[in-house]
Amino acid sequence: MYNYGFRSYASKEDFFERSKTFWNPGKTQFWKDFGIDLVIDRREEYFLYDISGKRLIDVHLNGGTYNLGHRNPELIATLIEAMKRFDIGNHHFPSLARTALAEELAKVCPGELQYTIYGSAGGEAIDIAIKTARHARQRRKIVSIIKAYHGHTGLAVCTGDQRFSKLFLSEGAPQDFAQVPFNDLDAMERALKGRDAAGVLMETIPATYGFPMPKEGYLPGVKRLCEKYGALYIADEVQTGLMRTGQMWAITKYGVEPDILVTAKGIGGGIYPLACAVVGKRHAGWLKQDGFGHMSTTGGAELGCVVALKVLEICQRPEVRSFVQYISELIGAGLREIQALYRDFFIGIRQNGLVMGLEFDHPRGAMYVMRALYRNGVWAIFSSLDPRVLQFKPGILMPRELCEELLDRVEVSIGEARREVRGLRKRARPENARRSPAARRSAELVTEVGHAVGRNRLKQARDEKTGALSGSDHPRGAAGGSSVSGDEDLGRNSTGARTWQN
Amino acid sequence: MAELIAPDAANELALDLARVRMMVGRARWAAGAFSRLDRERTLRIAHAAAEAGFARAAYYAEKAVRETGFGVAEDKRTQIELCTRGTFGYYRRELLVGTRLDPVRRLVAVARPAGVVFALTPSTNPVSTVLFKIICALLTRNAIIVSPHPRAKICSAGAARVLASAALRAGAPDGAIQVIDEPSLELNEALMCDPRIDVILATGGMSVLRAAHRSGNPAIGAGPGNVPVLVDATADAAKAAKCIAASKSFDNSLLSTSESVLIVEEGIADRLLRHLKAYGAHLCSPVERDRLRKYLFPGGRFEAAVTGKHAVWIAGQAGFRVPPKTKVLLAPFDLAVPEEPFCREKLFPVLGLCRVRYAEAGIDVSRAILRYAGGGHSAAIHSRDPGTIMAFASALKALRIIANNPCSSGTVESDGSRAPSIVIGTGYYGHSSVGEDIGPHHLINWSRISYSKDAGEALGYCDEPEGPQAKNAV
Incomplete structure (x- = not known):
């Protein structure tokens, strides 16, 4: 039972039904099919809370609408x-x-x-x-x-x-x-x-x-x-x-x-x-x-x-300039470390301050990453006119600890998305058939950069090599959210004509 | 004229608070960046800041006197110089950044900065305290937010900015030094409770100290003093008089370490008073003493206007004339009891005077003085008898005992025996967590790696494998 004063809903499903009936059936169904069952309830700072209580770090910020945080x-x-x-x-x-x-x-x-x-x-x-x-x-x-x-x-x-x-x-x-x-x-x-x-x-x-x-x-x-x-x-x-x-x-x-x-x-x-x-x-x-x-x-x-x-x-406060500088340095460096782990998938970082686009080597790579991020407590959205690229827009007042937590979640999520994509490719075509020599080389490099990265990332690289970790059994990966998977599924829902956001 | 936005008081505080909370956020980022700097770079930053403060000592000494109306510019200059170049010079060789080794116990210690220091500073020694705390923070790679006393906010903020820009130029992380331009009691109270503050470094009255410790954040308090000075019959009267007069009159007695009540053994009293007179002390007659008491403590509370004023001015206000060279007024009284106002802390050049028959009785009077106020702070003794000195030190609830020296030693000038410090931790007696002169070492913790006893295993890399401090640190 979700009671919001102006209206109450017996369940999330009940709410979705009403949303489809009275608001926007296409949009409501799109996210459901996609495995993202978000109904934003409470919001504060750089956090969104689903009505289930699940917390998400918001790095979508509706294109900067929430630059200064939710409900500043x-x-x-x-x-x-x-x-x-x-x-x-x-x-x-x-x-x-x-x-x-x-x-x-x-x-x-x-x-x-x-x-x-x-x-x-x-x-x-x-x-x-x-x-x-x-x-x-x-x-x-x-x-x-x-x-x-x-x-x-x-x-x-x-x-x-x-x-x-x-x-x-x-x-x-x-x-x-x-x-x-x-x-x-x-x-x-x-x-x-x-x-x-x-x-x-x-x-x-x-x-x-x-x-x-x-x-x-x-x-x-x-x-x-x-x-x-x-x-x-x-x-x-x-x-x-x-x-x-x-x-x-x-x-x-x-x-x-x-x-x-x-x-x-x-x-x-x-x-x-x-x-x-x-x-x-x-x-x-x-x-x-x-x-x-x-x-x-x-x-x-x-x-x-x-x-x-x-x-x-x-x-215009001097503090804000300072924040942006610190955040963009830390996130930029952290993303480059993560990229070093997954070079065959995470192929580009576009960055100007806190305007960032993360580029993936798959026509809908950012959609996989978006979904993995959602499972792992981060909300970021793909670029609707280029779904290879994830829009990544950290808030301009984010504290250091939250940036570090964000990077941890991003790292795990990109790893999961990569495994999903790679698994699909194995089914679809022989390994490496489509990759450029450079991409092949960097795939082999993945585990050799361990010395340059943090312990977490080292472990990740090790697990990756030994295949110890699979997408679904990772403790973080399992937390909250359904695990919709499969290219067919993505394909059905994510054609250019069905994407809508900006 | 109607204002577009005219917030009510509660909302105004909320807005001000939001503004300073943003400073804490910036400080946290700065602290993170600062903690990754090495020792050489850290020292370069602290040195640049210290020199910048030193160069502007006279200017800000003057500004402080003008803004607060307290003290003597020349003395404040001396103190600012000590707190900047003096502090840096004293601590530059101490290992505050890096690792230390104890090969015998097979321990390696790694210096860890606190993070964000929130510093509250007083109106009595505004600039010197601000600069001292900043230098301590820089030496230990901490970010610092200074909240100056509202009465001294302009000079304090100005001086802090001089250090901030010098530090930034020398490579300090952006936002490592910040200062609140419009401080208030309410802001301080709220900010002290902010969980993102790592340690509060509070100088002020007992209410400030209590608030700091109540905040839920680690706090180091420097509380008020009320210094008894005992001169026993074995003392060198001339030297004692010189020390006491100099220390009491320095900056018109604004230091919490300056003597408050002189307790003198009968046998040496007259001799001491003769010498004191030569150094500019005026012994008040009973009539003058009563006028002084009436003026200084109307209705039992002391008159705020006298803080840091000159002795001649105070005598004039009280209604009697003293020679123009007078630097200290001696106010004799017989009974050290709580209702005697001359037993309290006096941040102006009036020294209570109490004659006792024996040194033992003097120790009792000194104990009583500290019972009324200033517990955990300082006490001074002039004696050639080590037994008396030990008895004095053991009996009193004071943690900073100065023997045969000016009590403000170390806070005014450094003779090498004491580290320069203007922030005196008043310990458990004085409701503080630290009971010694505060220095940069109080702003770090050490991570200690304890290796197994197997000598075959190599110990980690160390910056200073040997040295006098190594053992203390580990």
Whole structure:
């Protein structure tokens, strides 16, 4: 019996049935089939608790929404104070809280960014950015990246993968929305050459595509092309901003001053939804021409603005910079140690501060790892547009002990996922048939790096060699969660068309 | 003007607390990184910090006097210099980082830093205490968070930052030294209970000490003193007078180690008083004494305004004139009982004076003084009779006994016999876990590897296989 006051459920199954009946049958069933039976109940710090009581370390953080932890006590106290004076506010009138946050954003954003236009969620702010660019440049075309993800609203959905627009017959007109490959300046130049683009919309590090890192000089190169061909550079900092890379905005780290910057998710601290498009003075002409041109009743709700002011204040503390530095060093080094154990499977670490993508040598490798992590008390999610890559986003205030615990759990889980994948391969095709010589060599190296790693990892390597440990009999592996297995199972549920998250 | 966010008191404390808790989190990361540094690098960091503090001693001595209104800038400078360069110089050769070997017992000991030190510092010796605690933490690879006394927060935070930036430049982990800019009693109480604090290093009154030990975290307390000094008939009167006058007047008597009550054997009393006069002590007449008592202890509580003030100023406030060179006021009384205010700790240059007929009676009076306040702290004796000195030391509830020297020795200057320390552990008598002068060695534990007796098995690598401290450590 689960009693939540607003509703009670006889069992988890009862809840799932109702979820399927009244909320979202596809999504509910997807996770069940996948062996992830999570119903999030309590949450605090960097922990999620399933209604069964099972604890998960959250390194998904909904794309940085919970950067500062779940239910951060400072943000809660701030919101409670704000509620004594404010509510959502009236969007027609000059607003105390909106103006205060806009002023602060102007201070913390690079270059000449000055005006903030508010929405309630990232997609809305992206739409605002696109509309602003179109007004400023009097052109319609928006260039974005193949496999980009900018949200699900009318314009934003047209800039991303068609998987989210086609379903609703909502693809944009091809002449209005062009997509080019990431890290390809020539392609970008071809898209801009016609001088018909209003703007280029870029996630600084594309999240849903698995955080491929921009090549040296790529983003500044895009910015130069924008200047050359008269397009605005719109930086989508929804997932990479707010100190995740060790600086307030990742784009600054790459030396680019965008014409428009979009922030959402984390800016509301996971407490009050908010999204902002911060626009340079030169490009915000519509605000003077017709200030009522775009409106949002709940966009920039004053309560959210007060929370966001606190988020920005926290993010600017010297402690936070310090935390990010320490956490990214420890986790980076720990992941490299783990990689040394499983080189044949865990083939890449993409990292910029606490923005990380873990790459696996299997078309759906990250899904196996996600499931093993879930069994072992960690919640991280695969990249829906590249399921080889696991999105790995530790919180920016994580304590050292929790980082160490996280690494222990990750190590065991990647080992389990690797065994699952390897077992499947044995059935499917002869060992090593598909692997590159380099991968074969590194597989043999696995147990030779023992001297460089901790005791746990040494033992793991030993067990691995002697085959002492199997996926299901590991004590941690057995704890909680069902053990769904088999490629068929994964295959049925994890085709591109069924994945949904960002 | 309406404030956008005007939190009520409870919420404000919650917000402040969240802010300082973040400092603890940062300190934990710093401690983790610090514990992996080797001895050479650690010493380089501590040295850089000590020198930076030393170089700014005069500036911060002046700032401390101005901010608190207590003490003498020149004396504070001396003390800051001792607490920085002096402390580093004394401990640089001591093995506080690395491993030690006891080949006979076949033990190997590995130094382990505490982790995060939470330091509470006083208003009386603000900068010197802050810097001393920081140097101790750096010598032992500990991260430290300083919560200065609110009355001395600006000079304390400024000085701590000087050391922090010097340490950082010399390779200290980011966040190893942090200081709370807006300290408060409530914040201290809450932070002391934070389970992520590894040890509390508290200097202050008895309430602070009690709170530190109540916190549930390991605590080392430096409590208040109330120093009796006994001069028996065998003493060198001239030397005793010189020691007492210098120690009592130093920094207008702000040190907890400075003498509080002079107990003198009849046979030497007049001679001693003549010498004391030559060193700037003024013996109050009974009328002056009564005025002084009335001024200093209105309604039985002592007047806070006199802390660390000059003797001439105090006499003036009490309503009598003394020669301008006066450095100490001697207040005679007959009966050492709790209701006699001159028996209490006096953080100003007034020295109680009690004549006794025999040394034994003097020991009894000294015992009584410490019964009222300052248990576990210091006591001084001037005598040429080792038997009397031993009897004195054995009878008193004091742990730091100074014979034939200024009682503030070691806290003011180091003559080599005592380690410099401005933090006096007041032991079980004084409700503290440590009963000796606090130094960096109190901020580490040792992991001890005990090998089998089989001589054929090699012992682990050691930084210092031999040496005077090796045995003590293991």
